[in-house]
Amino acid sequence: MSTTHHPTVRGDASEAEHPPGAVPAVDVAGAAPVRHPLRWLSVLILAVLGTQLGHFLVTNPHFEWGTVGSYLGAQVIGQGIATTVELTAIAMLIGIAGGVLVAVGRMSDNRVLSSVCGAYVWFFRGVPVLVQLVFWYNLSALLPRISFGIPFGPEFASWHTNALITPLLAAILGLGLNEAAYMAEIVRGGLLGVDPGQTEAASALGMGRARLLRRVILPQAMRFIIPPTGSQVINMLKATSLVSVIALADLLYTVQSIYNRTFETIPLLIVACLWYLIMTSVLYVGQSFIERHYARGATRHAPQSFWSFALFRRAPAAERDATVSKEETR
C-alpha cells in the first residue's frame, strides 16, 4: 500500500543496533491516516448523478411543480390523509391487540388453543391482503345476512351484510386481521428472545405469571418488538392505499379521483408521494422515542441522545463497541 504512511519513527530504527528481542522506540501519536481514494471517486460519481437528477427535476415541465404546490395543502387532500391516518391507527390497534392475544395463545400449554392460533397465522399470512380486502368487501355475496344466535336455534339479531360491512369496516377488518397475524409472530419472537433465566429468577422470588409478564418479560421483549412493529406501522400506512380498490376515499383514492377528472396525473401522484413521505418520517421519529425508552440498561453507557439519533448521527465508536451482548455477561 503505497498510500499508507508509516508512523514517524523516533531515534534510530535499524534493527542491527538493538539487541535481539528488543523493539525500536516508536511513538504512534500523529500517525498519518489511511487514504481512501475510492471513497473520493464514489463521491464524485454521486455528485454528478445528483446534479443530473436536480436538472431533470427542475427542467422537466411534466412535473408541473406549480400544480403540485396548489394541491399540496388542498382541503380534499386533507380529508384523504385523515382517512389514511384513521385507517392506519385503527387497523394497527386491532393488529397489536390481536397479535398479543394470538401470540400468547400460540405459546399456551393448551394444544387446541395453540393450534387454532397457529392456523390463524398460517391463513392470514398466506392470503394476499388485497384479496382479503376484496373478500370482506364482497362478503354479502357469500353471506347475504349476518345473524347472531344459536346454530339451528333462536336468532337474537340479524343484519343485511351490505348494510353492516361498509367499505370502511371491510378495510378495517381486512387490514387489521391480516396485521394481527404478523404482529403475533413479532410478539412471539420478542417473548422467546428473553432469557428463560429471567422467568426462573422472577418465579423463584414468588412472582405470579401476570406480574412476571408485565414487569420482567414484556419490558425486555419490547426491545425486540418495537423495531419490527415500527416498520409494520410504516407498512400499514402504505398498505392502506390498497383500500382505493374498494372505493374508500383515502389519500391515494382522493388523488386518483382528482386526476381522473383533470388529467394532472404526475403532479397529483407527487402530492401523494410527498404526503406519504411526511407521514412515514413522523412515524420514524416517534419510533426512536419509544426505542430509547426501552433501551434502559441495554448498554453500559447512556443511550444515544434523541437528536443525534433523529439526525442520523452515529454514536462514537467507543460507545457502540461497549454495547454488551447477552453472552458477554454470562
Added chain:
Amino acid sequence: MIQDTSRPTGPKDTPADPPMVVARHVRKRFGHLEVLRGIDLEVRRGEVVVILGPSGSGKSTFLRCINHLERIDAGSIHVEGQLIGFRQAGGRVHHLRPREITRQRRDIGMVFQHFNLFPHQTALENVMEAPTGVLRVPKAEARKAATQLLTRVGLADKAACYPRQLSGGQQQRVAIARALAMEPKLMLFDEPTSALDPELVGEVLASMRDLAREGLTMLVVTHEVGFAKEVADRVVFMDGGQILESGRPQDVLDNPTHPRTRAFLRRFL
C-alpha cells in the same frame, strides 16, 4: 484454611422444631433420563449444607425441585413442615394451583449461576421489585431495606447501576441481596461462583460466609471445597442422582469412604 468456630447460631434441632427441609425418596426424570433416583436429605434450621458432585449428577435439578421450579415425580419435599407443590386432602395428593406454588416460593430464596438479574432495572430496583410487587411493601420502606441489603453485600455505591455496568461478582452480590429482600427462611445457591473470574469468587463467598454466620439456613451447590470446609456444617456428595455420602466436612472431604467421592475430590487436590 481457618476453621470457623465463632458461629453463634449453630444448627439446632429439637422435636418441637421440625427440620427446615425434609426430602424423602425424591425422584425426577426428564423423558427416559432418571436424574434424581431417590434423594433423602434433611436440613436443620440454621444449618449450612454444601452439595458436591460431578457435572450432570442432578445437583441443580434437586435444588430446583425444592422451590418447585421442577415438579418431582415421586417422593416428597417439605420445607418448614409444608409439602412443596402438592397438598393432601381426603387421603389423596393433589397438585397445587400456580398461585399456591407462587405463594410457597416466597420463603425460599434462590441464587443462580448466571445471576439472572433483571437487566432493565438498576441494582436497587432489582432488590426492591419482589418486596414491592409481591409483598406490597410501601416503596419508601422497600427502598430503605434494599439500600441496607446492598450495603450489607458491600454495594451501597452501586445502587443506581444497571446490571450490565457491574462486574460478575458485583452482579452476583446484587442477586444475593435481591433474594434476601424477601426475607427467606431458606436460601438455595446453585453454583453461585462458577461463572466468575477467579479473582471475583472471594467477594461472593465472603457475602455468603456472612449469611451463614448470621444463622441463615443454606443449601449450597458449589465446587469451592475450601468454602465447604470452612463454612459448611455438612457436606453431601451426589452422583448419578443419588446421595452417596453425607457428613461433617472434615470427614467427607478429608476421609471420603466412597470410591467415587475419592475420585471426584482427587481433582481438587
